[in-house]
Amino acid sequence: MRKGILAAALMAALIPAAAKAADEMVFSSWGGSYQEAIRKAWLEPFAKATGAKIEEDTNPEVAKIKAMVDTNSVAWDVVTAGGGGLMRGVALGLFEPISAEMVDQSDVLDGARNAYGVPSEIFSTLVGYSTKAFPASGPQPKTFADFWDVQKFPGKRTLPDKPETVLEAALLADGVAPGDVYATLSTEAGMKRALDKIRSLKPNVAVWWSSGAQPVQALGSGDVVMALGWNGRFQSGMDSNLPIAMSWDQQIPQVGYFMIPKGAPNKATAVKFLNFIVKPENSAKLSEYVSYGPATKGAWQFIDKARAEKLPSTPERLKNALFLDIKWWAANGAKATEAYTAMIKG
Amino acid sequence: MAAAHIQNGAGYGRMLGRPAAGLPGWLGILPYGLVLLAVFAVPVLFLLRLAFGDAGFSLAHFIRIAEVPIYRSVLLTTLSISGMTTVLAVVMSYPLAYLMATVSPRVRSILVVVVLLPFWTSALVRTTAWIILLQGNGVLNRILMGTGLTSEPITFVYNLSGVLIGMTHVLMPFVVLPLYAAFRGLDLATVQAAEGLGAGPWTVFRRIVLPLTAPGAMAGAMIVFMNAIGYYITPALMGGPAQTMIAQMIADNITRELNWGFAAALSTVLLAATLLIFVIFQRIFGLERLMAGGGGTRGGEAFRLTSRGRTSGGILTAACGLLVALFLIAPILIVFPMSLGSSPFLSFPPTDYSLRWYANFFATSKWLDAFLRSLQVAGLSVTASVVLGTLAAIGLSRTGRRWRPLLETVFVLPMIVPVIILAVGLYYLFAPLGLVGTIWGLAIGHTVLATPFVFITVRAALKAFDTNLELAARGLGAGWVTMFRRVMLPAILPGILAGAIFAFITSFDDVVLALFLTNIRTRTLPKLMYEGVAHEIDPTIIAAAGLIILVTIAVLAINLLLSRRR
Numbered sequence: 001m002r003k004g005i006l007a008a009a010l011m012a013a014l015i016p017a018a019a020k021a022a023d024e025m026v027f028s029s030w031g032g033s034y035q036e037a038i039r040k041a042w043l044e045p046f047a048k049a050t051g052a053k054i055e056e057d058t059n060p061e062v063a064k065i066k067a068m069v070d071t072n073s074v075a076w077d078v079v080t081a082g083g084g085g086l087m088r089g090v091a092l093g094l095f096e097p098i099s100a101e102m103v104d105q106s107d108v109l110d111g112a113r114n115a116y117g118v119p120s121e122i123f124s125t126l127v128g129y130s131t132k133a134f135p136a137s138g139p140q141p142k143t144f145a146d147f148w149d150v151q152k153f154p155g156k157r158t159l160p161d162k163p164e165t166v167l168e169a170a171l172l173a174d175g176v177a178p179g180d181v182y183a184t185l186s187t188e189a190g191m192k193r194a195l196d197k198i199r200s201l202k203p204n205v206a207v208w209w210s211s212g213a214q215p216v217q218a219l220g221s222g223d224v225v226m227a228l229g230w231n232g233r234f235q236s237g238m239d240s241n242l243p244i245a246m247s248w249d250q251q252i253p254q255v256g257y258f259m260i261p262k263g264a265p266n267k268a269t270a271v272k273f274l275n276f277i278v279k280p281e282n283s284a285k286l287s288e289y290v291s292y293g294p295a296t297k298g299a300w301q302f303i304d305k306a307r308a309e310k311l312p313s314t315p316e317r318l319k320n321a322l323f324l325d326i327k328w329w330a331a332n333g334a335k336a337t338e339a340y341t342a343m344i345k346g
Numbered sequence: 347m348a349a350a351h352i353q354n355g356a357g358y359g360r361m362l363g364r365p366a367a368g369l370p371g372w373l374g375i376l377p378y379g380l381v382l383l384a385v386f387a388v389p390v391l392f393l394l395r396l397a398f399g400d401a402g403f404s405l406a407h408f409i410r411i412a413e414v415p416i417y418r419s420v421l422l423t424t425l426s427i428s429g430m431t432t433v434l435a436v437v438m439s440y441p442l443a444y445l446m447a448t449v450s451p452r453v454r455s456i457l458v459v460v461v462l463l464p465f466w467t468s469a470l471v472r473t474t475a476w477i478i479l480l481q482g483n484g485v486l487n488r489i490l491m492g493t494g495l496t497s498e499p500i501t502f503v504y505n506l507s508g509v510l511i512g513m514t515h516v517l518m519p520f521v522v523l524p525l526y527a528a529f530r531g532l533d534l535a536t537v538q539a540a541e542g543l544g545a546g547p548w549t550v551f552r553r554i555v556l557p558l559t560a561p562g563a564m565a566g567a568m569i570v571f572m573n574a575i576g577y578y579i580t581p582a583l584m585g586g587p588a589q590t591m592i593a594q595m596i597a598d599n600i601t602r603e604l605n606w607g608f609a610a611a612l613s614t615v616l617l618a619a620t621l622l623i624f625v626i627f628q629r630i631f632g633l634e635r636l637m638a639g640g641g642g643t644r645g646g647e648a649f650r651l652t653s654r655g656r657t658s659g660g661i662l663t664a665a666c667g668l669l670v671a672l673f674l675i676a677p678i679l680i681v682f683p684m685s686l687g688s689s690p691f692l693s694f695p696p697t698d699y700s701l702r703w704y705a706n707f708f709a710t711s712k713w714l715d716a717f718l719r720s721l722q723v724a725g726l727s728v729t730a731s732v733v734l735g736t737l738a739a740i741g742l743s744r745t746g747r748r749w750r751p752l753l754e755t756v757f758v759l760p761m762i763v764p765v766i767i768l769a770v771g772l773y774y775l776f777a778p779l780g781l782v783g784t785i786w787g788l789a790i791g792h793t794v795l796a797t798p799f800v801f802i803t804v805r806a807a808l809k810a811f812d813t814n815l816e817l818a819a820r821g822l823g824a825g826w827v828t829m830f831r832r833v834m835l836p837a838i839l840p841g842i843l844a845g846a847i848f849a850f851i852t853s854f855d856d857v858v859l860a861l862f863l864t865n866i867r868t869r870t871l872p873k874l875m876y877e878g879v880a881h882e883i884d885p886t887i888i889a890a891a892g893l894i895i896l897v898t899i900a901v902l903a904i905n906l907l908l909s910r911r912r
Contacts, residue, residue, distance in 0.1 A: 032878015057866045058877050063601045064862055067770060071777035075865065088604045161587060206482070208583050209502045212881040220691050223482040233881065239690045334603060342416040344587035 010125045023052035023269040029080040030059040037289035038080075038120075045285070046276050052269055058320050066262050068095050074263040077270040080120065083326030084164065084333070086257045090116045091330065097261040097265065103274045107283075107296045109313065111323035117257030118274045119295035121286055123319070124251040124291040124312035128215065128234040129153075131243045142249040146175035147226055150202055155225030156206035159198070163340035164329060165252045169228060170197040170324060172250065178322040185328070191336070195343045208344055219244050227322035231312050235291040248317050254324045255295060287311055374741020375753065378797060382756070386794050389771025391764055397610035407611035417595075417612070421619060424592040426580070427506075428574035431513045435570045436563055437570040438514065438670045439521040443559075445667030446522075447529035448651050448660075452906055457799030459546065459902050460675050461519045464539045465851045466788040466898055467520055467681065467891035468875045469516065471581045474883060475677035476512055477503055478684065478694045483682065485694055508584035513574055515674065520573070520848065521566030524803055527840040528553075528562025532649035541652055547659040565806035569799065569848070575620055579857075583609075592616050596764045606770070615769050621755065628751055678895060685892040696891055703889035713890055720871040723785050724853040726794035731849040734793070735800025736842055742833075743808050754805075758798045768794065769862040776863065783865040792853040792862055799852060800845030807841025 001163055027043060029035045034059065047054050050264070060079035066089075067072045081089070089095050095116040100106075103118055112119040126148050133155055134140045141153050147169070159166055171181050171190070174197050182189030204232075206224050215229035216237040227234075234246040258277065260270045280298030280308050287294060287303060293313030300314070308314050312321075397407055446457045463775045464472055480484045480502035487499040500510060532555065540550050578594035592612060615638035640678050656664065685703055687696025707713045742753055760768070772791050773782060781787035811834065819829040835842075860873040875887045 031874075032879065032882060032884060034878060034881060047678060055866075058869070059861055059873070061601050061861065062604055063606075063770060064773070070742070071774055074779040075783070084602070088602075091603060097560055161659040175458065199449070206373070208502070208587050211883075212880060213879075213883045216691060218481070221481055221693070230881075236882070237691060239693055242689075242691055334605065336853065337603075338416060341590065342414075342589065345416065345419065345590060346789045 004061040022190075023050060023266065023272070024055070025052055025077045025266050025269040025273060025326065026055045026057060026075060027078045027273075030058040030060075031058040037286055040289050041285035042273075042282065043060050043275050045282070046273055049276070050272065052235060052272070057187035058177065060096065062108040065089060065094050066092055070103045070264050072227060072263065074265065075287045076261055077264040077266045078258050078273060079261055080256060080258050081117075081256055083114075083324060084329060085167050086114060086117045087261060087326050087330035089259065094262055096262055096264070098260070098271075098274065102271050103278060107280060107298045109295055109297060109318075110277065111253075112255040112295045114255075114257060114326075117259045118278055119204065119255045120258050120277060121256045121290075121292035121296055122253050122311075123170070123256065123292050124231045124297065125160075125228060125245055125324075126231055126234075126312075127221060127226060128229050128237075128244055128246040129226045130155075130219050130224075131245050132215075132222065133150050133235060135218050138232065139265065140245070140247070141226060143246045144169040144250055145175075147228065147246075148173045150201070150204050153226065155204070156223065157201065158207040158218050158227045159201075159205055160209035160228060161210045161344065163336045165254070165324060166228065167191075167340070168252050168324070170194040172322065175199060175273070181322060182325050182328045185336075186332070188208055193340065195339060198340075202344070216242065229249055231310075232291045235310055248312070249320055251312060251317065252324055253307045253318070253320050255326075256292070366831070368820075369740060369744065371741045371744035374737040374739075375745065376741075377756050378738035378757065378801070381734060381794065381797070385772065385790055386760055386763075386768065388563055389775045390767055391771075393606065393767050393771045393773060394610045394614055395606040397614045402609060405838075407608050408615070409584070410608070411615055413610060413723060417592075417615075420590050420592050420595060421615065423589060424575055424616070425619065425623070427509060427513070427591065428571050428577075430510060431517060431574045432567050432571045434514045435518045435521045436567050438673075439518060439525050439563070439662045440565065441666035442523035443529050443667075444660075445664050446526045447532075447649055448656075448664070452544075454654045455902065457465075457671060457907065459520050459898065460671050462851075463846065463898060464674055465519060465713040466894050467588070467678065468872050468887065469579050469855060469857075470541060470872075470879065470883070471681065471887055472516065472677055473580055474510055474692060474888070475681055476508075476515070476584060477664070478692060479677060479680060480508065488633040496770050496875070503584050504586045506585070506589060509581045509589045512580040512584040513577060515677070516577075516580060516832065517570045518670075518674065520569040521563060522804055523847065524560075524562040524566045524841075525559060525845045526806070527750065527844060528810070530560040531562075532558050534647040534649055534652070538652055539652055547657045551561065551659075553558060555576040556763070561806050561809050565802050568758075569802060572620070572758060575616065575762065576764055593764050597766045600766050600770060610767070613764050616680060616764065617762060620875060624758075624762075627753075628755075633902050636878075678779075681683065681888055682892050682894065685885065685886070687886040690882070692883065692885060692888065703885045704893070706886045707889045707893065713886065716869055716874040717890070717894075719785060719868065720818040720854055723789050723870060724790060724850050726785070726789035727796050728846050728849045729795035730789070730793040731800050732842060732846050735797045735845055735849075736804050736838075737773050738797070738801050739804035739808055740808065757801050760794050761798045765795065765856070765858040767861045772859070773822055773862045782863055782866055785864075787861060788863045788868070788870070789853075792856060793904065794857065796849035796852040799848035800842070803841045803848065804838055804843035805841075808836040811837045 029038060030303055037054070039056070043054050054197035055075060060076060060081065062081065062085045065079060068265065097115055098118060105113055105118065108119055112122065127141055127144065129141050134153065139152065141147060167185055168181050171184055171194050172178065174193060176184050185194060190221065207214060207218050212230050212233045213226035216233050218224040219227050220237060220242040233247060234244055239242045259275060260267060263272055278296060280296050281302050282293045283296040284299035286292060287307060291310045293311035296311070300308070355724070398404060399406065446454050448458070467722055482499045482501060486502065490496045491499065501510065537550060540554050545553065576589045576593045578597060581589050581591045596609045596612050599605045599612065684692050684694050684696065686699045686701070687693060687702035688698040689696065692909055738757060742750060745753065768791065769852055776782045776787045815833050815837070816829055819833045824832065855872060857872045857876070858877050860870045864870060864873060871890070878884060
């Protein structure tokens, strides 16, 4: 017994020394099933392949990253964010630039590349609807124009309470060509056109949602018949047998990014990890656990057809997609949010 | 002579501003004052100064607030929703507090748990349960339509009524408890005398109950109003765009837009507006006078039903009290059945039953760890805030009258300043000290948030405390410490207890400070519950809430059984 304790003590004394020799990395993301998927798809395999010791943390708010950078107390090596968080952090110089020498991103989708982040996944905003209200026997909504068509598809809707993707969808529904959407939005008349289009739908909007779970909840309960929401959320509603379907005919994809905060303590391991996730065979992995599409072109050869059915970034589906322009939003987001909030409030 | 001295004692003491020697006023005020300076004023001003430009003085942010109409309308919305919530909370609290004061001790302890139970569950659980109850095809609408009361579903949520229901529900206990204490402080003899002189129930209520319980109600109303102004999670989830609160815009500008200067400017405007209302209130309605009006002598028999029994008005009031209790407990009632559903999408009643989410709770140690850590942090901050707040309240009652309104205002400031501003400021203060990521840093932050609650409730209790008793005890030879222990402490104990409960709730329910000051090893239960919430609601949080409620009910049941044996 005593020998056992002694051996354990000896082991405990030795292990930190051994661990120091190995690489370390602190990874911080948004918790929940998303972080669990990342853990299974990437963190654990990476640790196994390289012997690196990975510690996890949660809630990498950009505001907290700023506070860490400002106070020289950066505790995270890799953090995750959507395009908005990435661009706002870049504007304040919070992230390390990621050069081609550091991480080879040549296989990454063109619309997803960024100098400060490695794309981890693609998710989409699209039209979801209740199959009770619109069963397969009758007409089902397909496009954003259908979403706005309350004659053909009567019933309440839910839309995000933030303008990202909604302004785009409104212009697409109003007949603007995908290639002209941001040029149109940049003009005062174009912005007014988008806002007016949304305003016209207001009497039919039951909920302006603030959390991704709400549209699915509202569709499932029958409080709304159609929702502008995220594919991954609709998918998990469908997987739980809620009477929901979504249309892939038109979508606005967004990219999730992994970044290295400036002054990260284990930058070298972080770079290794980012190289690991962009490899096509690894890039394909995440979609095994969550319905987000890979951000690399080479990943599709590792994904079977049944799974591809649920993902937004297949080459076929990207043909009808308008990528969210995070640079446009970085420049115009504050003004657009003000105008949007005023419109839905008024 | 001695009698005359005692009789004049109150006036005499008030004239001097401090009743005899003992604890000097400044000594009571000093500890809380220093804490406020070091871990409130410093971090908050550090951030608020950004309102006037990053480099050099600029009013650009304020000009934007003045020029873009949306900010004015959001500020007005915030103030009017807070005002409505306060009125609702006070009006609904009266029948419940009356009911609590007039039932048997056993029923009373059940009612106290009913009042506090909603707090034991996270704000996220409460709002989720409300939405399930109130949505278009929700439980309430199904009942209404099933009984033929309505033919069309009524929209209770995602509009003003949703916000008012959610906020009143959360904030009502802050009025019920002080009000209940005030009811208990009513001298039964006063009521009996009034009845003997022929006063009817309505007259008794208007002329005796209302004036004597006003201090309790005022203390509660103040807490509700100040708190409501800083709310945004409940309004964001249960309201519509027309109910956007300014705290939400401040939080958005801090975390999403990273426009800290603008967030600071919005906070400054909010702070100025709130202070203005507070001061006007103090001037016109005389907060000091209203709170001092409660001269309930604690020596007499505590208020209960008189020999007259319940009048028809009393029965009606008690029935209203029961309805209010039902309102408080309603979302909790459906948490259990919901937590037994197998689908990750919450519904009531669930289609299939399973223990899946409970298994999830125990599958990893993270839920239990976070729960225990929440208790630890709450324990630390309750202890600290009770000491600081009580000392400050006693100290203030011994300070010159001239300074009281100012100090009173300064001491409740942590309730008014948006929490996110304090959170970010504290990060900058604590990071160089190595306090970020420790439970100590978080406990300090929670202490700052919680102390105003103790301060207000103890202050209200002290107002009702008869200084003659203190003078009598001192005159009979008791030292200040003995007097405090034997006379003052028992009298103000309900106030201290109410403050301690509020402090506990403040700490136990906080997400914002935890977000900035903890990491994965020190995260609290609310922080864990909020992880991933932008995408999904993990039903494990409902199971966690269910377990907490079960434990509470078990403790209550054991308590009741034991008291029955005795």
